[in-house]
Amino acid sequence: MLLPLAWGSLFFPGLFGVCTWGLRRARPAWTHHDCVMISTRHWLAREYVWFLIPYMIYDTYAMYLCEWYRAGDQSSKHSLTIFRNFLSKNRLMITHHVFILLVLVPIAQKLRGELGDFFVGCIFTAELSTPFVSLGRILIQLQQQHSLLYKVNGILTLTTFFMCRILLFPFMYWSYGRQQGLSLLRVPFHIPFHCNVANAFLIAPQIYWFSLLCKKAARLFDVPPAKKDS
Helix, strand or coil, rough: HHHHHHHHHHHHHHHHHHHHHHHHHHCCCCCCCHHHHHHHHCCHHHHCCCCCCHHHHHHHHHHHHHHHHHHHHHHCCHHHHHHHHHHHHHHHHHHHHHHHHHHHHHHHHHHCCCHHHHHHHHHHHHHHHHHHHHHHHHHCCCCCCCCCHHHHHHHHHHHHHHHHHHHHHHHHHHHHHHHHHHHHHHHHCCCHHHHHHHHHHHHHHHHHCCCCHHHHHHHHHHHHHHHHHH
């Protein structure tokens, strides 16, 4: 399930670019604004959201299985204690998954009507960092934390995570402001309040996870004092 989401993060920007370029060539009389507006409307921007439901359920269950196996005590499998530990250790991630399932999916599928295809496509690009995060976890399992591949992957993880999960939100605000003739700072006051709240709920865990990635990267590239002296 990771692959469809990750490839979706590349597919939708590519589809948008191809559609815009094709319309510019096929309809030279149209303005760039017209081509962009038509290109942001595509049925896949709505239907691809259905991938989120099985993925979020699978990912939550997979995290529970990891906690189950980490417990090690075969006699207490699926016990209430393991479940409580699972909820306690993964509180933020579970909240993130539940918010996406109960709030974002209904909004993306039904409540937004015919509006917001561009912003839905932007949200999909957040998954561009997922393959690098997953590769990092795999390399840790293989005890390759000090390999060149792990360090290069760490740089790519930080870069894609920052661009696609942090800068993504000010970019969406800037894009809306450019469309409406507003400055970036004025945009939050000209959109519905619930949109700002939803974006705040989305970006808050991203900032927290990015800070954890930065701390891990700092430890990785930190040279011990003994090596510095030598």
